[in-house]
Amino acid sequence: MNSTIMQNKKLWNPKSFIIFSVFFSLLPAGIMYSLNFGRSGNNKKQNISLTLTIVGFIILTALAVLLPIPDTISKAIYFGINVGAGIYFMNDQKSLYENYIQNGGKRASYLIPIIISVLLLVLSIVAIIYSSYIPDKSITYDKSQIYYTNNVTKSEAQKLGDYLKEQGVFSSNSESDMKIDKKKDVYIFSLIINDDSINNKEVTDSMPLISKELSENVFNNKKVQVDLCDTRFKVLKSFNSN
Known part of the structure; x- marks a missing residue:
């Protein structure tokens, strides 16, 4: 050396x-x-x-x-x-x-x-x-994505997507990404929302209704929580059905 x-x-x-x-x-x-x-x-x-x-x-x-x-x-x-x-x-x-x-x-x-x-x-x-807020798995509808976590099956995410498609939520002219998760017996449906809408009363008042509709029509009357999120799915506000 x-x-x-x-x-x-x-x-x-x-x-x-x-x-x-x-x-x-x-x-x-x-x-x-x-x-x-x-x-x-x-x-x-x-x-x-x-x-x-x-x-x-x-x-x-x-x-x-x-x-x-x-x-x-x-x-x-x-x-x-x-x-x-x-x-x-x-x-x-x-x-x-x-x-x-x-x-x-x-x-x-x-x-x-x-x-x-x-x-x-x-x-x-x-x-x-x-x-960590964005799962790896997703289903595509037009230009939109439904992300789903390991707590949710693909068939559950597909059922949600098909229902939303029937309601005219998806469009080939716009993107509307969302996520579905589950904690214990509660499904958590996350929507990306812009800053202008987060405090819009009309928007926030409609969230409990969306929670109820998803519970009845998609998730067999299980409790559904709706989260309004930023573009990384960080929760800004949460809602449950009344």
Whole structure:
């Protein structure tokens, strides 16, 4: 190992990689793992491992989102892969780090990796929250979509859509996206509404009637809650039948 490199560069202890991988993800752990190679003079291995880490993280995240498996299973697989990656990173650089310390090398600070990891975690949480209101599944009617969650069957969403189509709700000239969900025994019908209409008395007064009609004609007299929402289906006002 080049003595000049040792004097100027510091390495992260590989034991920390498993901690970063478990509490954040394999991305920061893999980046630290890759940079350790570069700091010890092996730029080729740094570039290869850095590329594999970033590409692998993107593929893993995409599969976790797109694969049609239950959330609990997908989260367990995602967590297991992160743990496995952290263990691999740690074991692979154990001898490199021990050699480095024995030759007078020093440990790198964790301040910047922690700050970057926390920022990435916060951004991920914000992105999840921002997108969580819109389900993946939907049925198309003209230019409109009826989104439905895992709590509602496709046939229930189809029955709702067919009823609304009979009532002339959908049009080829306009978009009118909506969502149907269910919590316990209550169906939740969400409508996107513009800012001007949210406080319109005529609009708000009609919501309990819509709730009642959907209950009687679509959902076998089960309770229906109607939510007026913004474009991300964030609830602004809620209504039940009188």
